[in-house]
Amino acid sequence: MLLVSAWAVKGLWNVLRRDFAWLPPLGYGRSLSLVVLWGLLFVVVLTMISGARELMTPGAWRKQGWTYKLTEATPPASNNEAERRRGLEQLRQALWQHAATHDGSFPVANEKSLDAKLWDLPGRAGLRFLYVEGGQAEDAGRLLAFEPTVDGNQRLVLLTNGLIGTMTTAEIDAALSKAKQP
Helix, strand or coil: CHHHHHHHHHHHHHHHHHHCCCCCCCCHHHHHHHHHHHHHHHHHHHHHHHHHHHHHCCCCEEEECCEEEECCCCCCHHHCHHHHHHHHHHHHHHHHHHHHHCCCECCCCCCCCCCHHHHECCCCCCCECEECCCCECCCCCCEEEECCCCCCCEEEEEECCCCEEEEEHHHHHHHHHHHHCC
């Protein structure tokens, strides 16, 4: 392939030379040298690219024979329901502390009485728990806070009676529309 490539480069160079008279004539030996030089240059560039890839994603690639293959991806921490449940539990404690000091009323959504970090969804940068305003601590168990739609139809919810569970998106939509009715 190297010898055939050198012959093809020589032919193309000499065809180009007809249109560009300033190009010097190219013999087979120089053509072979040019092909080898370009091949070595490509090896250097590709090596630099693979090195940069490893620097940008350390441990993401493993050697398999002469090539590299991506290692098995681990699911992001946000898929961990226990971590998300723990975040909702911390939010519940803060909400109940607020309700205990405000005659059973939960905070208004724009009220700054709670730490803003409590509203952040664990493992999901920029996503926050959603909140239903105007709730009271009660036994009935209405929707108070819930996850945004992220990992499918089942979402963690917090009810006004303190229970943490899961609801489908349709059940959450029904509870929200029921909460908006007078």
